[in-house]
Amino acid sequence: MEKWQKEFWDMIETVADEVESFFLEMTEMVDSFFELTEEITEQVQNTITTELEQYLQELADPIMGVYWELEDVIIDDVDLGFPYSVEPCSEKNPACIGCRHYHGQVYSGNLLVCGMHPYGWEDENCPDWEQEEL
Structure with a gap:
Protein backbone atom coordinates (compact mmCIF):
# COMPACT_ATOMS: atom_id res chain seq x y z
CA MET A 1 0.00 0.00 0.00
CA ASP A 79 -84.99 25.73 65.18
CA LEU A 80 -84.99 24.21 61.72
CA GLY A 81 -88.74 23.56 61.95
CA PHE A 82 -88.46 19.86 61.22
CA PRO A 83 -89.55 17.34 63.84
CA TYR A 84 -86.89 15.00 65.11
CA SER A 85 -86.83 12.11 67.57
CA VAL A 86 -85.47 12.11 71.11
CA GLU A 87 -84.96 8.79 72.88
CA PRO A 88 -85.73 8.61 76.61
CA CYS A 89 -82.74 8.11 78.87
CA SER A 90 -82.01 7.84 82.59
CA GLU A 91 -81.34 11.61 82.83
CA LYS A 92 -84.37 12.79 80.87
CA ASN A 93 -87.73 10.99 80.96
CA PRO A 94 -86.55 7.79 82.69
CA ALA A 95 -90.17 6.70 83.26
CA CYS A 96 -90.66 6.52 79.49
CA ILE A 97 -87.94 3.99 78.72
CA GLY A 98 -89.61 1.02 77.05
CA CYS A 99 -93.13 2.54 77.23
CA ARG A 100 -95.43 1.95 74.29
CA HIS A 101 -96.99 5.43 74.68
CA TYR A 102 -93.70 7.30 74.34
CA HIS A 103 -93.83 9.64 71.34
CA GLY A 104 -90.53 11.50 71.68
CA GLN A 105 -90.79 13.96 68.79
CA VAL A 106 -89.62 17.57 68.96
CA TYR A 107 -91.87 20.09 67.20
CA SER A 108 -90.68 23.70 66.91
CA GLY A 109 -88.30 23.14 69.80
CA ASN A 110 -90.91 21.49 72.08
CA LEU A 111 -90.64 17.83 73.04
CA LEU A 112 -93.94 15.94 73.02
CA VAL A 113 -93.29 13.02 75.37
CA CYS A 114 -96.66 11.25 75.10
CA GLY A 115 -100.38 11.99 74.78
CA MET A 116 -101.12 11.51 78.48
CA HIS A 117 -98.09 13.40 79.80
CA PRO A 118 -96.94 15.86 77.12
CA TYR A 119 -94.05 17.10 79.26
CA GLY A 120 -93.14 13.71 80.71
CA TRP A 121 -93.56 12.18 84.16
CA GLU A 122 -91.49 13.58 87.02
CA ASP A 123 -90.26 10.35 88.61
CA GLU A 124 -89.47 6.87 87.33
CA ASN A 125 -92.89 5.34 88.01
CA CYS A 126 -95.45 6.60 85.52
CA PRO A 127 -98.99 5.31 86.25
CA ASP A 128 -99.71 4.98 82.49
CA TRP A 129 -96.59 3.02 81.59
CA GLU A 130 -97.18 -0.04 79.39
CA GLN A 131 -94.65 -2.42 77.88
CA GLU A 132 -93.66 -1.52 74.31
CA GLU A 133 -94.88 -4.07 71.76
CA LEU A 134 -92.10 -5.73 69.80
Whole structure:
Protein backbone atom coordinates (compact mmCIF):
# COMPACT_ATOMS: atom_id res chain seq x y z
CA MET A 1 0.00 0.00 0.00
CA GLU A 2 1.29 3.36 -0.80
CA LYS A 3 2.06 5.97 1.82
CA TRP A 4 -0.72 8.36 0.80
CA GLN A 5 -3.29 5.57 1.00
CA LYS A 6 -2.12 4.61 4.47
CA GLU A 7 -2.25 8.26 5.59
CA PHE A 8 -5.75 8.60 4.08
CA TRP A 9 -7.04 5.55 6.02
CA ASP A 10 -5.33 6.78 9.20
CA MET A 11 -7.02 10.15 8.71
CA ILE A 12 -10.44 8.42 8.15
CA GLU A 13 -9.95 6.33 11.31
CA THR A 14 -8.97 9.44 13.28
CA VAL A 15 -12.08 11.29 12.04
CA ALA A 16 -14.26 8.26 12.88
CA ASP A 17 -12.73 8.05 16.38
CA GLU A 18 -13.24 11.78 16.91
CA VAL A 19 -16.87 11.61 15.74
CA GLU A 20 -17.52 8.62 18.00
CA SER A 21 -15.87 10.44 20.93
CA PHE A 22 -17.96 13.54 20.17
CA PHE A 23 -21.22 11.57 20.21
CA LEU A 24 -20.27 9.69 23.39
CA GLU A 25 -19.56 13.00 25.12
CA MET A 26 -22.82 14.46 23.80
CA THR A 27 -24.71 11.41 25.10
CA GLU A 28 -23.14 11.89 28.53
CA MET A 29 -24.03 15.59 28.47
CA VAL A 30 -27.63 14.85 27.46
CA ASP A 31 -27.91 12.21 30.19
CA SER A 32 -26.50 14.66 32.74
CA PHE A 33 -28.90 17.34 31.52
CA PHE A 34 -31.90 15.00 31.88
CA GLU A 35 -30.79 13.94 35.37
CA LEU A 36 -30.42 17.58 36.36
CA THR A 37 -33.83 18.53 34.98
CA GLU A 38 -35.43 15.56 36.77
CA GLU A 39 -33.87 16.66 40.06
CA ILE A 40 -34.95 20.26 39.53
CA THR A 41 -38.47 19.16 38.59
CA GLU A 42 -38.72 16.97 41.68
CA GLN A 43 -37.47 19.78 43.94
CA VAL A 44 -39.86 22.31 42.39
CA GLN A 45 -42.76 19.86 42.68
CA ASN A 46 -41.94 19.11 46.32
CA THR A 47 -41.58 22.79 47.12
CA ILE A 48 -44.82 23.73 45.38
CA THR A 49 -46.70 20.85 46.99
CA THR A 50 -45.41 21.71 50.45
CA GLU A 51 -46.13 25.42 50.09
CA LEU A 52 -49.57 24.77 48.58
CA GLU A 53 -50.49 22.39 51.41
CA GLN A 54 -49.26 24.90 53.96
CA TYR A 55 -51.20 27.73 52.29
CA LEU A 56 -54.38 25.67 52.09
CA GLN A 57 -53.99 24.63 55.74
CA GLU A 58 -53.54 28.27 56.78
CA LEU A 59 -56.57 29.20 54.68
CA ALA A 60 -58.71 26.27 55.85
CA ASP A 61 -58.10 26.60 59.60
CA PRO A 62 -59.96 29.92 60.04
CA ILE A 63 -62.71 28.86 57.66
CA MET A 64 -63.22 25.56 59.46
CA GLY A 65 -63.20 27.36 62.82
CA VAL A 66 -65.97 29.69 61.62
CA TYR A 67 -67.85 26.69 60.19
CA TRP A 68 -67.74 24.81 63.50
CA GLU A 69 -68.82 27.92 65.40
CA LEU A 70 -71.73 28.44 63.00
CA GLU A 71 -72.68 24.78 63.29
CA ASP A 72 -72.84 25.15 67.09
CA VAL A 73 -74.98 28.28 66.74
CA ILE A 74 -77.30 26.65 64.22
CA ILE A 75 -77.74 23.49 66.28
CA ASP A 76 -78.13 25.31 69.61
CA ASP A 77 -80.05 28.47 68.72
CA VAL A 78 -81.95 27.93 65.50
CA ASP A 79 -84.99 25.73 65.18
CA LEU A 80 -84.99 24.21 61.72
CA GLY A 81 -88.74 23.56 61.95
CA PHE A 82 -88.46 19.86 61.22
CA PRO A 83 -89.55 17.34 63.84
CA TYR A 84 -86.89 15.00 65.11
CA SER A 85 -86.83 12.11 67.57
CA VAL A 86 -85.47 12.11 71.11
CA GLU A 87 -84.96 8.79 72.88
CA PRO A 88 -85.73 8.61 76.61
CA CYS A 89 -82.74 8.11 78.87
CA SER A 90 -82.01 7.84 82.59
CA GLU A 91 -81.34 11.61 82.83
CA LYS A 92 -84.37 12.79 80.87
CA ASN A 93 -87.73 10.99 80.96
CA PRO A 94 -86.55 7.79 82.69
CA ALA A 95 -90.17 6.70 83.26
CA CYS A 96 -90.66 6.52 79.49
CA ILE A 97 -87.94 3.99 78.72
CA GLY A 98 -89.61 1.02 77.05
CA CYS A 99 -93.13 2.54 77.23
CA ARG A 100 -95.43 1.95 74.29
CA HIS A 101 -96.99 5.43 74.68
CA TYR A 102 -93.70 7.30 74.34
CA HIS A 103 -93.83 9.64 71.34
CA GLY A 104 -90.53 11.50 71.68
CA GLN A 105 -90.79 13.96 68.79
CA VAL A 106 -89.62 17.57 68.96
CA TYR A 107 -91.87 20.09 67.20
CA SER A 108 -90.68 23.70 66.91
CA GLY A 109 -88.30 23.14 69.80
CA ASN A 110 -90.91 21.49 72.08
CA LEU A 111 -90.64 17.83 73.04
CA LEU A 112 -93.94 15.94 73.02
CA VAL A 113 -93.29 13.02 75.37
CA CYS A 114 -96.66 11.25 75.10
CA GLY A 115 -100.38 11.99 74.78
CA MET A 116 -101.12 11.51 78.48
CA HIS A 117 -98.09 13.40 79.80
CA PRO A 118 -96.94 15.86 77.12
CA TYR A 119 -94.05 17.10 79.26
CA GLY A 120 -93.14 13.71 80.71
CA TRP A 121 -93.56 12.18 84.16
CA GLU A 122 -91.49 13.58 87.02
CA ASP A 123 -90.26 10.35 88.61
CA GLU A 124 -89.47 6.87 87.33
CA ASN A 125 -92.89 5.34 88.01
CA CYS A 126 -95.45 6.60 85.52
CA PRO A 127 -98.99 5.31 86.25
CA ASP A 128 -99.71 4.98 82.49
CA TRP A 129 -96.59 3.02 81.59
CA GLU A 130 -97.18 -0.04 79.39
CA GLN A 131 -94.65 -2.42 77.88
CA GLU A 132 -93.66 -1.52 74.31
CA GLU A 133 -94.88 -4.07 71.76
CA LEU A 134 -92.10 -5.73 69.80
